[in-house]
Amino acid sequence: xxxxxxxxxxxxxxxxxxxxxxxxxxxxxxxxxxxxxxxxxxxxxxxxxxxxxxxxxxxxxxxxxxxxxxxxxxxxxxxxxxxxxxxxxxxxxxxxxxxxxxxxxxxxxxxxxxxxxxxxxxxxxxxxxxxxxxxxxxxxxxxxxxxxxxxxxxxxxxxxxxxxxxxxxxxxxxxxxxxxxxxxxxxxxxxxxxxxxxxxxxxxxxxxxxxxxxxxxxxxxxxxxxxxxxxxxxxxxxxxxxxxxxxxxxxxxxxxxxxxxxxxxxxxxxxxxxxxxxxxxxxxxxxxxxxxxxxxxxxxxxxxxxxxxxxxxxxxxxxxxxxxxxxxxxxxxxxxxxxxx
Amino acid sequence: xxxxxxxxxxxxxxxxxxxxxxxxxxxxxxxxxxxxxxxxxxxxxxxxxxxxxxxxxxxxxxxxxxxxxxxxxxxxxxxxxxxxxxxxxxxxxxxxxxxxxxxxxxxxxxxxxxxxxxxxxxxxxxxxxxxxxxxxxxxxxxxxxxxxxxxxxxxxxxxxxxxxxxxxxxxxxxxxxxxxxxxxxxxxxxxxxxxxxxxxxxxxxxxxxxxxxxxxxxxxxxxxxxxxxxxxxxxxxxxxxxxxxxxxxxxxxxxxxxxxxxxxxxxxxxxxxxxxxxxxxxxxxxxxxxxxxxxxxxxxxxxxxxxxxxxxxxxxxxxxxxxxxxxxxxxxxxxxxxxxxxxxxxxxxxxxxxxxxxxxxxxxxxxxxxxxxxxxxxxxxxxxxxxxxxxxxx
Numbered sequence: 001x002x003x004x005x006x007x008x009x010x011x012x013x014x015x016x017x018x019x020x021x022x023x024x025x026x027x028x029x030x031x032x033x034x035x036x037x038x039x040x041x042x043x044x045x046x047x048x049x050x051x052x053x054x055x056x057x058x059x060x061x062x063x064x065x066x067x068x069x070x071x072x073x074x075x076x077x078x079x080x081x082x083x084x085x086x087x088x089x090x091x092x093x094x095x096x097x098x099x100x101x102x103x104x105x106x107x108x109x110x111x112x113x114x115x116x117x118x119x120x121x122x123x124x125x126x127x128x129x130x131x132x133x134x135x136x137x138x139x140x141x142x143x144x145x146x147x148x149x150x151x152x153x154x155x156x157x158x159x160x161x162x163x164x165x166x167x168x169x170x171x172x173x174x175x176x177x178x179x180x181x182x183x184x185x186x187x188x189x190x191x192x193x194x195x196x197x198x199x200x201x202x203x204x205x206x207x208x209x210x211x212x213x214x215x216x217x218x219x220x221x222x223x224x225x226x227x228x229x230x231x232x233x234x235x236x237x238x239x240x241x242x243x244x245x246x247x248x249x250x251x252x253x254x255x256x257x258x259x260x261x262x263x264x265x266x267x268x269x270x271x272x273x274x275x276x277x278x279x280x281x282x283x284x285x286x287x288x289x290x291x292x293x294x295x296x297x298x299x300x301x302x303x304x305x306x307x308x309x310x311x312x313x314x315x316x317x318x319x320x321x322x323x324x325x326x327x328x329x330x331x332x333x334x335x336x337x338x339x340x341x
Numbered sequence: 342x343x344x345x346x347x348x349x350x351x352x353x354x355x356x357x358x359x360x361x362x363x364x365x366x367x368x369x370x371x372x373x374x375x376x377x378x379x380x381x382x383x384x385x386x387x388x389x390x391x392x393x394x395x396x397x398x399x400x401x402x403x404x405x406x407x408x409x410x411x412x413x414x415x416x417x418x419x420x421x422x423x424x425x426x427x428x429x430x431x432x433x434x435x436x437x438x439x440x441x442x443x444x445x446x447x448x449x450x451x452x453x454x455x456x457x458x459x460x461x462x463x464x465x466x467x468x469x470x471x472x473x474x475x476x477x478x479x480x481x482x483x484x485x486x487x488x489x490x491x492x493x494x495x496x497x498x499x500x501x502x503x504x505x506x507x508x509x510x511x512x513x514x515x516x517x518x519x520x521x522x523x524x525x526x527x528x529x530x531x532x533x534x535x536x537x538x539x540x541x542x543x544x545x546x547x548x549x550x551x552x553x554x555x556x557x558x559x560x561x562x563x564x565x566x567x568x569x570x571x572x573x574x575x576x577x578x579x580x581x582x583x584x585x586x587x588x589x590x591x592x593x594x595x596x597x598x599x600x601x602x603x604x605x606x607x608x609x610x611x612x613x614x615x616x617x618x619x620x621x622x623x624x625x626x627x628x629x630x631x632x633x634x635x636x637x638x639x640x641x642x643x644x645x646x647x648x649x650x651x652x653x654x655x656x657x658x659x660x661x662x663x664x665x666x667x668x669x670x671x672x673x674x675x676x677x678x679x680x681x682x683x684x685x686x687x688x689x690x691x692x693x694x695x696x697x698x699x700x701x702x703x704x705x706x707x708x709x710x711x712x713x714x715x716x717x718x719x720x721x722x723x724x725x726x727x728x729x730x731x732x733x734x735x
Contacts, residue, residue: 043455066593101588105491106469113527117448120530124376132531133593133722136437137491142723146590151602154588154725155499158439158489159471166488177510197451201462233486237479331471331487 005172006223006341007215010307011083013076013188014211015050015294019083023294023304024311032293035207040193047196050209050295052076066146069130070139071112076212076300077103077140077188078147084214085148085184092148092182100180101154102167103141104187106298107195108158109134114194140188152180160328161265162233163187164213164302165336169230171217181218187303188212199296202329206267209295213303215310224314226341228321229256233332239275245333246279246325253323253335261318262287263305264325267296276327285323302326309338342578343417344675346558346662347383350413355662356679360707362690364661366543366554371406372526379538382524383556383663385410395480403463405440406557407523408473410668414519414559415477422563423575424515426482431513432474433488433504434561435496435520436667437721439470442525483517493721494627495586496520497560497670501729502584504564514569520671521559528666529555535594537631545628545657546635546699547692553629556663560671562678579678580732582714583616585609589724595633600641602726603627603718607645610716610728619649621730622712623680623704625673625687627720628657629664638718639698646701653701654710656689670719674729677715681733686710 012019015033016026026033035048052072061067061078082089091097113135119127133139138156145154153174157163164187171183189195191210199208217227231252234245264280266273266289280287290304291297297304305324312318324336345351347365348358358365365383374380387409391401393416401409411434424430447464450457466472470489478484490499497520504518532538532555539552570577587609589602596603611618627638635657643650658676659665665672676687686704695703712733719727 040455042452045455113444114448116531117445117527118452120526121449124530124533125378127530127534129531129534129536132534135527135531136493136722138493138721138723138725139593142588142590142593142725145588145724146593149590151588151590151605153586154492154723155503156491156723158436158491159487160469166486170488173506173510173512177506194448194451198447198461198465201458201465235475235478235484235487237475330466330469331475 005175005217005227006220007225007227007310008218008223009084009086009216010310011080011214012304012307013052013079014304015052015209017053018055018079020307020311024308027288027290027293027308030293047193048207049191049196050207051191052211061147064147066143070143071109071134071190073109073188073190074140074143077186078144080212080214081144081184081186084216088182089148092150098152098181099148099150100152100171100174100183101141101145101150102171102183102185103156104163104167104299105137105158106160107189108137109139110192110195111190114192160331161298161302162326162328162332162334164299165230165326165334166233168227168336172227175217175219182216184214184216186212186214187299189298189300203269203272206269207295209297211297211300213300213307215306221341223341225310226339227336228339229337231335233334235332243275243278246275246327249333249335250279253337256337257321259321259323260285261312261322262325263308264289265291265302265305265327267291276325280325306336313338313340342562342675342678343414344560344672345385345410345413346672347385347556348662351417352675359658359661359676359687362688362707377530377533379533379540383554384524385557403467405443405467405473407440407521408476410523410557410559411473411521412477412480414561415481418561418563419481424563428483430483430485430515430517431507432478432485432517433500434474435490435500435670436470437491437493437496437522438525438528440468440473441527442523444468445526492725493723494666494669495719495721495725495727496667498717498719498727498729499586501562501671501674502586502727505581505584508564508566515565517561518564519559519561520668522557522665522667524555524557539630542691543630543660544691545630545660545689546639546696546703548694548696550630550632550635553631554663556665558665558668558672560668560675562674577734579681579734581729582732583610583614583730585613585728587726589726594722596637596720598637600637602724603638603641603720604644606726606728607641610730614730616714618646621714621716622710623686623715624653624655625677625717626655626657627718628659630659634720635696636698639696643700650700654686654704655701656687656704658687660689660691670717670727673717677717677731681712681715681731684709684712
């Protein structure tokens, strides 16, 4: 779909830190962040992950009654969304701006799900009723709405990393139809030994990470970056169709215009990256691969890609247009075109 | 359209069951409930062998319980619609827990035999909702973007609403939509831990109600624009005419006592449909049977209907098949369409003394009725609220 929606803010939480600026800074440096190694209790397996560092100070939003006991994924989502929304938060809280929320996720609230299910297996009669609701996919989106007092449309979308771009398209549709005045699109993931072990079954060399990314979209012309296009989501079922889907996405994205910067979703694994590398083999523009530096954080990583596109365009490092390419792990290839507004 | 619930597989079996006021509850057999407060649910019969040539036996064995339910409903809808393989179609589905049974199995093996990984990769794949749905897409032979809405128990309603909007705004001619969820230990135990499950009988809107009953199933609808349906001579089963969604920020698991967001959702749906409340002949309520939900929804319906509240006819078919979570909104959509097509009111047996907050008529026996519009409410954890309005096709 072709759209023209302004991004007026963006935010990120990543192993680089709790802001989009820190995310951008480590990508400019281009060196892979250190990896934390740990052994899961009861096993001899060494697991590797990149974790979000502890914040310098406790975030003010954690004082909200909803967020006192919340899991990392919700905290990451809040921080990124609030950074993206910026000063408009006051308008939303006063009910002067109709906010739509799209929250995109792949692994979801893994820590609390594991903890709750462990309690169930040990003794269901004492499994915590406080933990269970936090296991539901839409808990972070609900907390965000509660924090802001937003009563409008709010979707949680589940899928592979490409879902964040589908979320952007969804937000653009709501804005174009006048259903909302603004929309924040957020992705967040939290790491856990469960996701690290699960991921290692498929890509043992890829380091799992965690964090969140958010983009705040509005109609109008008051902003420096615009979302100009999101391609169709090209679904795939196997390795061969994944390569085809990546090529279809690249073709459709390239047809929207040329770009002077590309951010792709390659992880550094030759096998995993084959489809995307093939699709963009003739691309000549400067290119970043965020997962090679920060790790695989699934839905959050595709949000980081878009945040970086906005950062590069806003700073002038990318002059006119930036492309984001996401070839997901097991669902779809999808791309987005960001332009200088 | 296609559906499978604890009453059986297929829309005719379900319609007959609802007309007779059957209930589908039985002791839970496929995971351990011996230490739970509640030990029953409306379990669906899930075939052990692939019921279709479209799914190979090996693939069926790999599929999660929820995937199997989804396939059964999707194939029924696909065959009735007469859509052709090879098309590029969007699919919009709702679910709350996807392939959680596979996720549970992964976790159990990870903690009991952590050094063994046999079968774990398949469990990871089948746990993920997007893979479950793409298996169905492949089996039916079409392609296209997949959208999975996980708005807790409003997911099925949101999915149909989203599909409706895609067609309404010209973004698609046809959309396969619906919802699915299979029973699983984590979710069953979760509702039990909240003491949200009824230890007696699920009695929506009863003054003495004490909780919900869980169920499982799926429903799939083939939505298409009127032009598209008429141009190919399709048999039209009904119309989707309105959709509203709103967020309740009162509490993570409890609705605002006066049902503010539910009211907003219903008002938006009627606005989109271009109708007034008195034109709605039947409401399939969210009606879980919990004290909190039914009280809030009763207030919302009464406020929405205003002076016409006393004439509203309301039931919750969860009394028969339990709460199907992410499938609830889609299953209840099919029930609304059946009610409109057959001009009858789906009953809710078990409810004896109406909650005083109910200013409307509770439908307790199946009855013939003249219906032009039916409304379906779906609400969920996190304050997700969705309302869809259907119209009889004539």
